[in-house]
Amino acid sequence: MEGSARQDLLSRYKGRLQSEQASTRERYLEHPDAPRLLRERTQLIDAVLTELWAELSFPDSLALVAVGGYGRGEMYPASDVDLLILLPSPPDRDLAAQLETLVGLFWDIGLDIGHSVRTVAECLGEAAGDLTVQTALVETRLITGNEALFSEMVRAFREQLQPQVFFHTKRIEQGERYLRFQESPYSLEPNCKESPGGLRDLQTILWIAEVAGYGNSWQDLRAHGFITQQEQQGLERRELFLQRLRIQLHLHVGRREDRLLFDYQTALAEQLGFPSTRTKRASEQLMQEYYRTAKTVMQLNTIILQNMGAVIFPSPDHAPEPINERFQNAHQLLDIVDENVFTETPSAILEAFLVMQQHPELKGMTARTIRLLWRARRLIDEDFRNDPRNKANFVELFKQPRGVLHELRRMNQFDILGRYLPNFGTIVGQMQHDLFHAYTVDQHTMHVLRNLRRFSETQYTHEYPFCSQLIGDFDRPWLLYIAAIFHDIAKGRGGGHSELGAVDAQEFCDAHFLDPANTELIVWLVRNHLVMSNVAQKKDFSDPDVLSAFATAVGDERHLTALYLFTVADIRGTSPKVWNSWKGQLLEDLFKQTRKLLLSGGETPVKQGVIEERQQEAMRLMRYLALPENAHEKLWSQLDTVYFLRHSADEIAWHTRALYYRVAADKPAVKARLNPFGDGIEVMAYTRDQRDLFARIVGFFSRAGYNIIDAKIHTTRHGYALDSFKLLDVSGRGSDRDMISYVEHELTDRLTRQGPPEAPSGGRLSRQVKHFPIQPQVMVEPNEKGDQFVLSVSAADRPGLLYTVAMTLAAHKADLHTAKIATLGERVEDTFLITGGDLADSANRIKLEAELMEQLKA
Numbered sequence: 001m002e003g004s005a006r007q008d009l010l011s012r013y014k015g016r017l018q019s020e021q022a023s024t025r026e027r028y029l030e031h032p033d034a035p036r037l038l039r040e041r042t043q044l045i046d047a048v049l050t051e052l053w054a055e056l057s058f059p060d061s062l063a064l065v066a067v068g069g070y071g072r073g074e075m076y077p078a079s080d081v082d083l084l085i086l087l088p089s090p091p092d093r094d095l096a097a098q099l100e101t102l103v104g105l106f107w108d109i110g111l112d113i114g115h116s117v118r119t120v121a122e123c124l125g126e127a128a129g130d131l132t133v134q135t136a137l138v139e140t141r142l143i144t145g146n147e148a149l150f151s152e153m154v155r156a157f158r159e160q161l162q163p164q165v166f167f168h169t170k171r172i173e174q175g176e177r178y179l180r181f182q183e184s185p186y187s188l189e190p191n192c193k194e195s196p197g198g199l200r201d202l203q204t205i206l207w208i209a210e211v212a213g214y215g216n217s218w219q220d221l222r223a224h225g226f227i228t229q230q231e232q233q234g235l236e237r238r239e240l241f242l243q244r245l246r247i248q249l250h251l252h253v254g255r256r257e258d259r260l261l262f263d264y265q266t267a268l269a270e271q272l273g274f275p276s277t278r279t280k281r282a283s284e285q286l287m288q289e290y291y292r293t294a295k296t297v298m299q300l301n302t303i304i305l306q307n308m309g310a311v312i313f314p315s316p317d318h319a320p321e322p323i324n325e326r327f328q329n330a331h332q333l334l335d336i337v338d339e340n341v342f343t344e345t346p347s348a349i350l351e352a353f354l355v356m357q358q359h360p361e362l363k364g365m366t367a368r369t370i371r372l373l374w375r376a377r378r379l380i381d382e383d384f385r386n387d388p389r390n391k392a393n394f395v396e397l398f399k400q401p402r403g404v405l406h407e408l409r410r411m412n413q414f415d416i417l418g419r420y421l422p423n424f425g426t427i428v429g430q431m432q433h434d435l436f437h438a439y440t441v442d443q444h445t446m447h448v449l450r451n452l453r454r455f456s457e458t459q460y461t462h463e464y465p466f467c468s469q470l471i472g473d474f475d476r477p478w479l480l481y482i483a484a485i486f487h488d489i490a491k492g493r494g495g496g497h498s499e500l501g502a503v504d505a506q507e508f509c510d511a512h513f514l515d516p517a518n519t520e521l522i523v524w525l526v527r528n529h530l531v532m533s534n535v536a537q538k539k540d541f542s543d544p545d546v547l548s549a550f551a552t553a554v555g556d557e558r559h560l561t562a563l564y565l566f567t568v569a570d571i572r573g574t575s576p577k578v579w580n581s582w583k584g585q586l587l588e589d590l591f592k593q594t595r596k597l598l599l600s601g602g603e604t605p606v607k608q609g610v611i612e613e614r615q616q617e618a619m620r621l622m623r624y625l626a627l628p629e630n631a632h633e634k635l636w637s638q639l640d641t642v643y644f645l646r647h648s649a650d651e652i653a654w655h656t657r658a659l660y661y662r663v664a665a666d667k668p669a670v671k672a673r674l675n676p677f678g679d680g681i682e683v684m685a686y687t688r689d690q691r692d693l694f695a696r697i698v699g700f701f702s703r704a705g706y707n708i709i710d711a712k713i714h715t716t717r718h719g720y721a722l723d724s725f726k727l728l729d730v731s732g733r734g735s736d737r738d739m740i741s742y743v744e745h746e747l748t749d750r751l752t753r754q755g756p757p758e759a760p761s762g763g764r765l766s767r768q769v770k771h772f773p774i775q776p777q778v779m780v781e782p783n784e785k786g787d788q789f790v791l792s793v794s795a796a797d798r799p800g801l802l803y804t805v806a807m808t809l810a811a812h813k814a815d816l817h818t819a820k821i822a823t824l825g826e827r828v829e830d831t832f833l834i835t836g837g838d839l840a841d842s843a844n845r846i847k848l849e850a851e852l853m854e855q856l857k858a
Contacts, residue, residue, distance in 0.1 A: 006105075009052075009055065009105065010105070010108050010109060013048055013051075013052065013105075013109040014108070014109040014110055016048065017044070017048060017109055017110050017111070018110065020044050021041070021044065021077075024037060024040045024041060024044065025037075025077070025251065027040075028247070028251075029251075032244060034240055034243035034244045034247055035240070035243070037077075037247060038073065038074045038075055038076065038243065038247075039073060041075035041076075041077070041079075042070065042073045042074070042075045045070070045075060045081055045111065046066075046143055048109070048111075049064060049081075049083075049106075049143055049144070050064075050143060050144040052102070052105060052106075053102075053143075053144050053145065054144070056098065056101070056102060056105075058098070058102075058145070059095070060145075060146060061087075061088045061146055061149065062085065062086065062087055062088075062145050062146060062149070063085075063086040063142060063144075063145035063146045063147070063149045063150045063153075064083065064084075064085060064086075064142075064143045064144050064145045065083065065084040065085070065086050065140050065141065065142055065143060065145075065150060065153075066082065066083065066084075066140070066141040066142075066143050067082045067083065067084050067136040067137060067139060067140050067141075068080075068082035068114075068135075068136040068139060069082060069139075070082045070083070070141075071136070071139035071140050071141045072139045072141075072203075073141070074243075076246055076247055076250050077247060077250035077251050078112075078250040078253075078254075078255050078256035078257070079112075079256070080112045080113070080114045080256075081106070081111050081112060081113050081114065082114045082115075082136060083106075083113060083114070083115040083116075084115070084116050084117075084118065084123070084136075084137075084140070085099060085102075085115065085116070085117045085118075086118065086119070086120070086123070086145070086146075086149055086150060086153055087117065087118065087119050088119065088120075088146075088149055089119060090119060091117070099117055103115055112256075120149070120152055120153045120156060123137065123153055123157065124156055124157060124160055127157060127160065128160065131169050131170075131173060134161075134166070135170075135207055137157055138207050138210050138211060139207075139210075140153075140154060140157075161211050163208075163211050163212040163213070163312050164312055164313060166207075166208065166211045166212075167208050167211075167212070167305075167308070167309060167312050167313075170204055170207060170208055171305065171309075173204075174200075174201070174204055177194060177196075177200065178196050180194075181194070181195045181196055183196060184196060184439075184443060185197035185198075185291060185294035185295060185298060186291055186294075186429065186439055186440045186442070186443040187439075188262070188287075188431060188439070188440070189259055189260055189261050189262060190259070190260055190290065190294070191258050191259050191260075192242055192245050192246050192249065192258055192259075192260055192290070193246065193258040194258065195294065196294065196298055197293070197294025197295060197296075197297040197298040197301075198242065198294065198297070199239070199242050199243070199246065201297050201298060201301045202235070202238075202239055202242075202297060202301075204301070204305075205221075205300075205301060205304050205305065205308075208305065208308060209221055209226075209308065212308060212311075212312055214226065214308070218232045218235045218236055218239075219232065221304065226304055226307045226308060227300075227303075227304060227307075228371075231300060231303075231371075234296065234300065235297075235300055238293045238296055238297055238300075241289070241290075241293050242293065242297075244272065245260075245268070245272070245290065246258065248268055248271055248272060249264060249268060252264055252267055252268060252271065260287070260290065265283035265286060265287060266281070266282060266283045268283075268286060269281075269282035269283045269285065269286035270282055272286060274286045274289070278494075279492060279493070279494055280492065283431075284430070284431050287429065287431050288428075288429040288430060288431070289429075290429075291428070291429030291440060292428070292429055295413060295415075295428075295429070298413065299370075299374060299413060299414065302367075302370060303367050303370050303371050303374075304367075306366070306367035306370070307367040310367065315331050318331070320335055322337075323355060323359065324355075325337065326341050326345060326348045326351065327341075327348075327351075327352065327355050329359070329361065329362060330366055332361060332362060332363045332364075333362065333363065333364050333365055333366045333369075334352065334355060334356055334359075334362050334364070334365045334366065334369055335365075335366040335368070335369055336348075336352075336366075336368065336369050336372060339368070339372065341372070342372055342373065342375075342376035342379065343376070343379070346376070346379045346380075346384055346387075346390075347387060347389040347390050347393065349373065349376050349377075349379065349380065349384075349390075349416065350390055350393040350394055350397070350416075350420070351393055352365075352369070352373060353397060353407040353410065353411055353416075354393055354396055354397060354400070354407075356403060356406075356407055356410075357397065357400040357402060357403035357404070357407055358400065360402065370414075373414055373416070374414050374415070377414060377415045377416050377419050378419075380416065380419035380420055384420075385420060385511075390420075391511065391512045391513070394420060394512070395482075395512050395514070398478040398481045398482055399478045404449070404453055404478075404481060405446070405449050405450050405453045408446070408449065408485075409446055412428065412442060412446065415428075418442075421485070421489075421508075423489050423490070423504055424442070424445075424485065424489055426492070427440075427441035427442050427445075427488065427489060427491055427492065428440075428441075428442045429442065430442070430491065430492050439573075439574075439575075441488050441491045441492070444488060444573055444574060445484060445485060445487070445488055445489075445573075447572075447573030447574075448484045448487070448566075448569045448570050448573040449481055449484045449485070449569075450573070451568070451569035451570075451572050451573055452471075452477070452480050452481060452484060452565065452566070452569045453481075455467040455468050455470075455471040455565060455569070456468070456471045456472065456477060464568065464584075466588060467564075467565055467568055470561050470564070470565060471565055474558075474561055474562070474565070475558075476518065479518055479521050479522050479525075479562070480525070480562060480565060480566055480569075482505075482508075482509075482522050483505070483521075483522045483525040483526055483529070483562075483566060484566070484569070486501050486502075486504055486505040486508065486522070486526045487501060487525070487526050487529045487566075487570065488501065489501045489504050489505075490504065498526065498527050498528070498529060498530060499527060501526045501527075502523050502524075502526045502527035504526075505522050505523045505526045506519065506523045509522055509523065521558070521559065521562060524559060525562055525563065525566055528553070528563065529563070529566055529567070529570060531550075531553065531563070532550075532563050532564060532567040532587065532590065533567050533570075533571060533587070535550050535590060536567075536583070536586040536587050536589075536590045537583070537586065537820060537822035537829070538792075538820050538822060538829065538831045539820070539831070540646060540818055540820070540833065541589075541590050541593065542645050542646045542647075542648075543645060543646075544606075544607055544610055544645070545784065545785075547590075547593055547594060547597060548597065548603075550590070550594055551594050551597045551598055554594060554598070556598060557595055557598055557599065560591065560594055560595055560598065561591075561595075564587060564588075564591040567587060568584070568587060571583060571587075580678065580679060580680075580709070580728065581675070581677065581678020581679045581680075582675070582677075582678055582679070582680065582709050582710065582726060582728070584678065585677040585678055589648075607641060607645060610644075610645065611641060611644040611645065614644055614647075614648070614649045614652060615636075615644065615649075615652070617649035618632075618649040618650075618652040618653040618656065619632065621649060621650065621653035622653050622656060622657065625653075625657055627656075627657060627660065631656065631660040631661075632656045632660060634660065634663045635655070635656055635659050635660050635663050636656070637717075638663065638716040638717045638718050638720070639714075639716060639717075639722075640717065642714070642817070643714050643722070646712050646714070646818065647712065647724070650676065651682075651724065654671075654673065654682075654684070655684055655686075655722065655724075658671045658684060658686075659686055659722075662686075663718075663720075664718070665686075666688075667748075667752060668685065668686065668687035668688075668748055668751035668752055669684075669685075669686040669687070669748075670683065670684070670685050670686075670743070670744045670747045670748045670751065671683070671684045671744060672684075672739075672740040672743045672744050673740065674737060674740070675726060679728060680709070680726060680727050680728040680729065681726075681727050681729075681739065681740060681743070682724065682725070682726050682727070683701075683724065683725045683727060683743055683747070684722070684723070684724045684725075685697060685721070685722075685723045685724075685725075685747060685751065686720060686721070686722050686723075687720065687721055687751050688719060688720055688721075689715055689719050689720060689721045690721070690751070690754055691754075691810070692756075692757050692806075692807075692810045693721055693723070693751075694711075694713060694723070694806045694809070694810070694816050695757040695803060695806035695807050695810050696750060696751070696754075696755075696757045696758070697723065697725070697747065697751075698802045698803050698806050699757045699758045699759060699760055699800075699803045699806075700746065700747055700750055700758065701725070701727060702760035702799065702800055702802070702803055703758060703760050704739075704742070704743065704746070705729060706727040706728065706729055706739075707727065707728045707729075707821075708725055708726070708727055708802055708819070708821050709726050709727065709728055709821050710725070710726040710819070710820065710821060711723070711724070711725050711726075711816075711818065711819035711821065712724045712725075712817075712818050712819075713815075713816045713817050713818060713819070714817070715815070757803070757806075757807065759800065759803060760799050760800035760803050776793070776794065776795035776796070776852075776853055776856035776857060777792070777793070777794040777795070778791070778792070778793055778794075778849045778852045778853050778856070779791070779792045779849065780792075780834075780839070780845040780848055780849055783833070787835075788817065788833055788834065788835050789833075789834050789835065789839050789845070790831060790832070790833060790834075791805075791809075791831070791832040791833075791834055791848075792829075792830075792831050792832075793805060793828070793829070793830045793831075793832070793852065793856070794827070794828070794829045794830075795827070795828060795856045796827060796828075797827060797828045801828060801830075801856070802819075802821070802830070804852075804855045804856065805830070805832070805852065808848065808851055808852050808855060809832075809834060809837075809848075811851075812837045812838055812839070812844065812848050813836060813837035813838065814834045814835070814836055814837035814839055814848075815834060815835050815836040815837070816832055816833070816834055817833040817834065817835065818832070818833045819831070819832050819833075820832075
């Protein structure tokens with residue numbers, strides 16, 4: 001083709017595509033009709049490709065074929081155009097060049113082409129060894145060219161297909177896809193195409209139906225008896241919602257993007273007509289509708305594939321084994337005796353899940369049982385909830401030795417849990433924009449329940465052996481499971497969710513006739529489920545007064561054990577980024593110290609007794625190091641009561657070993673070691689006190705890629721700073737061991753030179769923080785004794801935050817004694833114990849708060 005002719009061709013077709021696609025887009029935005037847009041885009045591309053094919057005069061023996069989504073006729077605004085150029089025989093050099101020109105033209109006029117050039121034999125060979133190719137060919141459609149060649153390929157391909165093999169491999173593929181998304185539709189940024197419950201689940205059903213000969217539409221499936229009219233309507237409605245959502249996403253982003261990222265959710269919600277309310281953002285309402293849709297799609301996917309599987313893989317004609325008058329075992333699946341079981345005996349709805357727990361031989365439910373259970377959820381009303389049989393069955397579900405989590409998850413999936421507990425129904429699919437939780441409220445609840453169950457299962461004892469030991473000795477662990485259901489049930493209502501949830505838990509326990517002792521523990525746990533993490537992460541529980549106050553709040557060992565188990569399960573169930581070994585060690589230390597105090601009678605320990613005990617333990621540890629018997633004396637004489645209260649015996653022994661021979665050294669001493677109780681490293685810095693010391697140290701750590709998770713700042717009697725830090729590596733450079741010598745050498749150098757503090761390297765805020773900003777909060781108030789001040793900072797995590805706090809404190813000449821650094825996902829809640837400077841004047845404290853607020857907003 002001559003250059004001018006090619007340019008003319010490009011200009012005509014590119015302009016036509018742009019113009020007509022813009023018209024299609026405008027028509028859609030004016031009257032959103034998803035099927036019409038998908039159809040119009042397909043017809044437009046069909047017409048353009050057909051005309052180009054004709055203009056380039058391709059031989060009549062070839063065929064241009066649409067495959068995949070294009071073959072299905074679903075062309076989203078940013079979809080690829082999947083093409084097969086079908087040949088009767090391998091191309092010669094001239095035809096290959098002509099085909100190359102054609103594909104180049106397709107790209108040049110603005111089409112994203114995914115193409116293959118194959119003979120019929122090559123198509124069959126590729127399909128036999130590649131499920132993706134096989135699936136694409138299921139949806140072939142002739143665009144233009146040789147109809148006989150196309151029909152030959154389709155006939156040969158259909159003869160080669162094996163419905164049973166295709167069904168089996170697509171189910172495996174779906175299972176693997178589910179695993180990539182943690183088997184849950186409830187990601188806060190789901191993929192509306194690939195995530196469980198997305199468009200791919202609907203396509204999988206229709207692919208299998210097509211290969212098995214049952215048609216390629218929901219109407220065809222209904223005609224074959226696989227779905228009811230109501231289910232057909234539900235599928236069409238949910239498919240339409242997902243189609244509109246994906247179209248709007250492509251139009252908004254301007255390219256192919258199927259993830260519902262935080263960046264897009266607010267705009268999409270507004271474009272789709274979701275209004276903001278007093279308690280819920282528009283984006284939260286959109287996502288809640290998405291989660292309801294995805295859950296229903298997963299449910300229907302399970303029912304339909306199970307129904308089709310029963311026909312594709314006919315089972316031996318064995319009579320079901322009776323379980324009771326309502327249920328039977330049909331090939332290791334729970335089956336109902338007749339279709340009217342749930343309408344005639346509504347109590348059988350909850351009994352079905354109880355039977356699943358009590359019969360380990362059952363591997364699932366039959367499709368008709370699932371379908372009828374799903375329909376029967378509408379029978380759960382006030383009368384159902386007030387029926388003593390149903391109350392007894394519901395509580396019994398929590399008491400079973402197996403299947404508690406699995407069946408409660410199944411009940412949630414079938415909308416039965418939310419029907420029985422209407423307040424739980426309101427949190428299903430509810431997002432949590434606190435940048436702490438990575439899951440919707442109901443999914444977080446199920447994660448907490450999962451963690452509690454894993455403590456009691458032998459195959460998981462290696463994960464948290466201490467928790468497994470405690471729960472093994474705990475009487476009635478099922479009380480913890482009920483508390484898990486209620487602990488966040490009041491999220492999103494406004495007000496304190498712990499208090500509101502405790503009210504719900506009290507009403508539940510009273511209505512279900514739980515005895516007073518069990519009721520008290522459940523309600524207490526719901527009301528206080530955040531207390532232990534707050535004490536561990538924000539307070540200095542090495543202080544006997546703090547420990548005593550916590551012990552008083554807990555009351556006894558049973559409540560302490562329940563709260564500890566619940567707190568570990570709760571924090572681990574929020575987000576993979578939130579839990580770490582340091583938090584685990586903090587909670588375990590708080591538990592053990594509190595239990596010891598409770599078992600001794602609960603009286604506040606005498607500080608001198610605590611110090612003597614720690615010193616004796618430190619001396620015992622130092623004997624293993626072959627230190628001189630009096631090695632500790634010179635250093636310890638310079639350390640006051642506060643030091644020995646705030647440091648463990650292990651830390652005291654480590655410090656003493658490093659410093660006993662250089663108590664009055666002129667040069668700084670920096671020592672680092674692996675954290676003996678988990679991940680990360682511990683660093684000790686000892687030097688003559690110097691200006692901006694804390695800022696200098698935290699600036700260095702931040703630039704080195706370390707997060708400070710705990711800091712203890714101490715000044716000796718003779719004017720030396722003895723500061724210790726616990727650090728986690730966030731740079732991903734390598735092992736912690738490799739960093740020890742680097743930290744020791746580089747930090748020593750900086751403390752020796754005493755140069756100005758180095759500001760941390762700049763970094764970007766996460767997308768979550770950008771789209772769901774946290775209003776920083778700063779408060780300075782006297783501690784319980786009035787001799788020190790507590791600075792509390794809550795803000796979005798960002799590079800250099802701790803350095804900012806340090807420099808502001810230095811400007812006010814405030815002395816820092818301890819820092820509790822709590823990182824909760826994308827949010828930090830840091831607590832600092834400070835004295836000195838101009839803090840005695842309330843006006844200066846207010847000024848400090850205001851300055852920090854301005855710095856954290858910047």
